[in-house]
Amino acid sequence: MASGVAAWLPFARAAAIGWMPVANMPMPIAPTEKNKRADELIVLNVSGRRFETWRNTLDRYPDTLLGSSEKEFFYNEETKEYFFDRDADVFRAVLNFYRTGKLHYPRSECITSYDEELSFFGIIPEIIGDCCYEEYKDRRRENQERLMDDDEDKKDAKLPNMTFRETMWRAFENPHTSTMALVFYYVTGFFIAISVLTNVVETVPCGATPNTKEVTCGDRYTVAFFCMDTACVLIFTVEYLMRLFAAPSRYRFMRSVMSIIDVVAILPYYIGLVMTDNEDVSGAFVTLRVFRVFRIFKFSRHSQGLRILGYTLKSCASELGFLLFSLTMAIIIFATVMFYAEKGSTSSKFTSIPASFWYTIVTMTTLGYGDMVPKTIAGKIFGSICSLSGVLVIALPVPVIVSNFSRIYHQNQRADKRRAQKMQKARLARIRISKTGSSNAFLHSKRNGLFSEALELTSSIEEEQHLSKNQSLLESQHHHLLHCLEKTTNHEFADELCYEQSYLEGALQSYPSQSPSLSSQEGMTGTCCTRHTKRNHAPLPNSSIPTCALSHTHPHHNLQELSTIHIQPLNTSRSSLNMRVDEPARLNCQSGTITTAIISIPTPPATTPESDAHPPPPGPALQNVVKVSAL
Amino acid sequence: MGAVVGTLTMGERTKGERRRPSRDKIDDDFELSIVCHRPEGLDKLEAQTNFSKQELQVLYRGFKNECPSGVVNEDTFKQIYAQFFPHGDASTYAHYLFNAFDSAHSGSIKFEGFIMALSTLLRGSVREKLTWTFNLYDINRDGYINKEEMTDIVSAIYDMMGKYTYPALKTDTPKQHVDAFFQKMDKNRDGVVTLDEFILSCQEDENILRSLQLFKNVI
Numbered sequence: 138m139a140s141g142v143a144a145w146l147p148f149a150r151a152a153a154i155g156w157m158p159v160a161n162m163p164m165p166i167a168p169t170e171k172n173k174r175a176d177e178l179i180v181l182n183v184s185g186r187r188f189e190t191w192r193n194t195l196d197r198y199p200d201t202l203l204g205s206s207e208k209e210f211f212y213n214e215e216t217k218e219y220f221f222d223r224d225a226d227v228f229r230a231v232l233n234f235y236r237t238g239k240l241h242y243p244r245s246e247c248i249t250s251y252d253e254e255l256s257f258f259g260i261i262p263e264i265i266g267d268c269c270y271e272e273y274k275d276r277r278r279e280n281q282e283r284l285m286d287d288d289e290d291k292k293d294a295k296l297p298n299m300t301f302r303e304t305m306w307r308a309f310e311n312p313h314t315s316t317m318a319l320v321f322y323y324v325t326g327f328f329i330a331i332s333v334l335t336n337v338v339e340t341v342p343c344g345a346t347p348n349t350k351e352v353t354c355g356d357r358y359t360v361a362f363f364c365m366d367t368a369c370v371l372i373f374t375v376e377y378l379m380r381l382f383a384a385p386s387r388y389r390f391m392r393s394v395m396s397i398i399d400v401v402a403i404l405p406y407y408i409g410l411v412m413t414d415n416e417d418v419s420g421a422f423v424t425l426r427v428f429r430v431f432r433i434f435k436f437s438r439h440s441q442g443l444r445i446l447g448y449t450l451k452s453c454a455s456e457l458g459f460l461l462f463s464l465t466m467a468i469i470i471f472a473t474v475m476f477y478a479e480k481g482s483t484s485s486k487f488t489s490i491p492a493s494f495w496y497t498i499v500t501m502t503t504l505g506y507g508d509m510v511p512k513t514i515a516g517k518i519f520g521s522i523c524s525l526s527g528v529l530v531i532a533l534p535v536p537v538i539v540s541n542f543s544r545i546y547h548q549n550q551r552a553d554k555r556r557a558q559k560m561q562k563a564r565l566a567r568i569r570i571s572k573t574g575s576s577n578a579f580l581h582s583k584r585n586g587l588f589s590e591a592l593e594l595t596s597s598i599e600e601e602q603h604l605s606k607n608q609s610l611l612e613s614q615h616h617h618l619l620h621c622l623e624k625t626t627n628h629e630f631a632d633e634l635c636y637e638q639s640y641l642e643g644a645l646q647s648y649p650s651q652s653p654s655l656s657s658q659e660g661m662t663g664t665c666c667t668r669h670t671k672r673n674h675a676p677l678p679n680s681s682i683p684t685c686a687l688s689h690t691h692p693h694h695n696l697q698e699l700s701t702i703h704i705q706p707l708n709t710s711r712s713s714l715n716m717r718v719d720e721p722a723r724l725n726c727q728s729g730t731i732t733t734a735i736i737s738i739p740t741p742p743a744t745t746p747e748s749d750a751h752p753p754p755p756g757p758a759l760q761n762v763v764k765v766s767a768l
Numbered sequence: 769m770g771a772v773v774g775t776l777t778m779g780e781r782t783k784g785e786r787r788r789p790s791r792d793k794i795d796d797d798f799e800l801s802i803v804c805h806r807p808e809g810l811d812k813l814e815a816q817t818n819f820s821k822q823e824l825q826v827l828y829r830g831f832k833n834e835c836p837s838g839v840v841n842e843d844t845f846k847q848i849y850a851q852f853f854p855h856g857d858a859s860t861y862a863h864y865l866f867n868a869f870d871s872a873h874s875g876s877i878k879f880e881g882f883i884m885a886l887s888t889l890l891r892g893s894v895r896e897k898l899t900w901t902f903n904l905y906d907i908n909r910d911g912y913i914n915k916e917e918m919t920d921i922v923s924a925i926y927d928m929m930g931k932y933t934y935p936a937l938k939t940d941t942p943k944q945h946v947d948a949f950f951q952k953m954d955k956n957r958d959g960v961v962t963l964d965e966f967i968l969s970c971q972e973d974e975n976i977l978r979s980l981q982l983f984k985n986v987i
Contacts, residue, residue, distance in 0.1 A: 145834065149852045151889040155868070157976055157979045158905075158966070159975075160974070166982075167986075176826060236833075615852065622981075626926050626933075627945075628929055628933040630929065631933055
């Protein structure tokens with residue numbers, strides 16, 4: 138419940154009177170305000186600047202410094218005010234949070250000092266209002282980047298106790314860490330260059346012998362080139378295997394782009410080794426050689442700019458796609474038009490529409506080779522329209538790609554983007570938790586509250602005090618209101634687990650046996666109730682097991698009924714008692730609870746579920762007697 | 769060159785275009801919310817209700833905090849009420865409540881109407897409380913509660929429970945509840961409940977009488 142509307146709680150409670158005539162059951166007692174005092178002004182002296190506010194305003198958020206008793210540590214007896222030796226400007230924002238329920242971030246403040254003040258006063262920054270949240274996050278990210286840059290210089294110090302594998306991986310990823318890594322880096326770079334050069338020079342025609350025709354260098358010095366190629370491939374293979382060995386997650390490494398490039402670079406060589414010099418497959422073999430050029434992509438490990446370019450293209454995929462699509466459309470349109478325009482002319486090169494594609498592409502990209510030119514007048518007109526529109530169509534998506542690239546290049550934050558997304562998810566998760574926390578809080582406190590009422594009956598005061606301390610008056614009033622609603626509708630709030638469980642139980646029990654034969658029905662709900670009894674033994678229901686704890690709220694309902702019977706002994710009309718008896722499920726749990734509670738209280742809590750379910754249940758008449766005597 | 773020109777013009781244009789339409793809309797909304805209402809004097813209100821001056825002050829401060837303009841319209845009312853019942857859907861019941869508070873049917877609740885109703889509910893006599901509740905149930909203000917109206921009210925109350933309840937809500941649970949209600953309240957079995965029947969039946973039921981006194985010291 139947002140504490141901002143705490144002022145309306147009296148109204149909501151008053152409106153609950155509208156439910157009273159509809160309800161069939163007695164309402165729970167309202168929580169009383171112990172030592173209710175009139176609202177008073179308190180003075181907060183922050184570094185000399187005095188702020189005054191009502192005490193109730195601060196009590197709205199009891200889990201912060203100002204809302205809890207923690208502020209008593211700062212109370213100054215002589216001046217009767219609370220003194221804080223903190224920044225007064227930021228305190229304005231903090232106090233306004235209490236007043237309005239919204240936390241704002243003053244733009245003139247430094248982000249670190251603001252964060253420190255917030256953590257001092259116990260306020261989590263996630264609740265900053267949407268108006269200021271973007272600014273806050275941006276400033277925070279900038280600050281963290283600045284800190285990160287400082288950190289990276291420090292990070293290169295070698296951490297102790299790194300295994301050989303980790304050292305190797307670090308050496309591969311960051312060549313500046315050690316001399317060996319640097320040497321390795323340069324050696325591989327050198328060999329990539331050599332390999333690419335070899336592939337290129339291999340095709341250059343060099344020196345014809347007088348009687349034969351020109352041969353390429355590759356054919357002339359076959360052995361030399363083969364040795365060179367082998368050496369390079371060996372180095373690359375060794376490098377790949379070493380990286381594979383050192384990778385922390387081998388599966389992920391094998392899926393990464395760089396390793397695929399590595400594999401593609403060295404595979405043709407091995408395939409060539411395996412295949413014999415067969416006439417049939419030599420054509421395919423030649424094609425494979427083309428893939429050797431992929432070795433040039435290995436340079437992207439050595440160049441940051443290349444990686445950014447690759448990333449840009451990946452992130453602009455949609456714009457590139459649009460460019461391609463619009464170009465294709467335009468090409469097809471103009472090619473068709475040109476074909477039909479030039480159909481009439483003799484010896485026209487525009488033999489078919491696909492043949493006209495070439496003309497259109499060359500014209501639209503303003504290349505203009507001149508191997509195909511229109512001869513008819515119509516053709517020339519359409520040709521000029523084609524070239525003009527080409528300029529436009531290409532100019533449209535290009536600025537988007539350019540701006541994308543410049544943005545990415547300047548920010549250079551592949552990792553930051555991922556981190557920001559994680560933060561956003563974390564923030565939403567935290568807000569969701571605090572929202573469900575308020576609805577779960579009721580179920581929590583119902584468990585606690587009922588338990589405390591049961592304890593009241595057994596008059597153990599210390600535990601009750603401990604429990605009630607956890608809830609502010611506001612919360613207890615709100616929970617009382619929800620409790621009244623439960624009583625009016627004769628149903629309880631439950632969370633999803635218990636709802637599904639009870640649904641199943643309801644389905645199972647849809648074959649009604651009018652006489653509540655407890656032995657037959659107890660088994661089905663036995664598991665539900667028995668876990669409850671275990672908790673009876675635990676001194677306090679701790680909220681560290683929220684899900685399974687909440688799923689067993691229904692037995693507590695029966696404890697509640699018991700306590701109401703006790704408190705209003707003369708008022709339970711026959712009708713309500715009968716109603717309870719008619720509900721087989723509830724009676725079940727009652728019986729399960731009561732009997733096992735009585736029987737197993739002295740035994741230690743390590744009871745198995747079976748043994749809890751086994752004690753023979755008495756008949757219904759005895760049931761009521763048992764009920765009363767349990768109190 | 770085309771790319772350069774495109775980039776430069778693109779950046780400037782989109783910023784300008786986007787701002788203009790939204791500003792018009794914000795201006796329109798701003799006009800509507802200037803309407804403000806101030807309540808009558810503190811003394812007058814103290815005379816008309818059963819609250820003391822301090823209580824009125826506390827109430828007004830809370831009221832003004834949430835509704836700086838001095839009036840509550842139905843949407844704000846529903847929002848505020850829904851915050852107290854996070855499990856289910858409180859909007860239908862809040863609608864009926866709003867109509868009950870807004871006795872003049874003006875579409876908005878001013879502070880006077882608010883505390884008049886609160887005074888009846890918290891400090892009024894049993895008869896006054898029951899009369900107020902009768903008016904809440906009597907949706908069309910014809911002086912009778914019939915089964916449809918009661919079903920609407922009870923369904924709205926059950927809606928506030930939400931989906932996850934124990935035991936699970938069946939579709940005819942509200943109807944059963946309404947039948948039980950009419951069984952108790954409709955003395956002459958004519959299918960409608962009048963104000964006198966209602967007050968009489970409620971006074972016979974000790975549970976109801978007791979629960980009406982539950983919120984005596986809420987302020």
